[in-house]
Amino acid sequence: MRKPAWEDPLYVELPQNDDAEKSVLGAVLADNVYMGHVSEILGPMDFYRTVNQHIFRAMREMADSGEPIDLLTLYARVQGDGVVEAAGGAAYLSRLMEGIPHLLNAREVASYDDIAV
Numbered sequence: 463m464r465k466p467a468w469e470d471p472l473y474v475e476l477p478q479n480d481d482a483e484k485s486v487l488g489a490v491l492a493d494n495v496y497m498g499h500v501s502e503i504l505g506p507m508d509f510y511r512t513v514n515q516h517i518f519r520a521m522r523e524m525a526d527s528g529e530p531i532d533l534l535t536l537y538a539r540v541q542g543d544g545v546v547e548a549a550g551g552a553a554y555l556s557r558l559m560e561g562i563p564h565l566l567n568a569r570e571v572a573s574y575d576d577i578a579v
Contacts, residue, residue: 491558494531497521498525505518506519513546516540516545517558
């Protein structure tokens with residue numbers, strides 16, 4: 463029987479902060495102006511969770527093409543994405559806006575050391 467990864471002496475868990483990731487994505491959904499602020503600091507691979515990487519990548523593509531980023535347009539963009547659907551689809555996206563910190567803190571949250579890999 464194979465041992466779980468965390469029992470391997472060489473296993474190192476990468477730094478991560480799921481709440482910070484969701485806060486950054488939620489802030490962009492609440493006000494698209496924050497995409498410019500956080501994309502100066504973060505890229506998709508700075509997110510630990512694969513679903514958040516996919517969402518951030520879609521948001522950046524939308525911002526680059528001048529599309530508004532809101533729950534409906536973002537869901538339309540990622541709807542066929544099996545990763546987002548597996549995480550809960552539209553329900554997961556709407557939960558990103560729950561409990562987001564004050565929007566003025568979005569840039570600071572994006573710079574947390576433990577949000578990035």
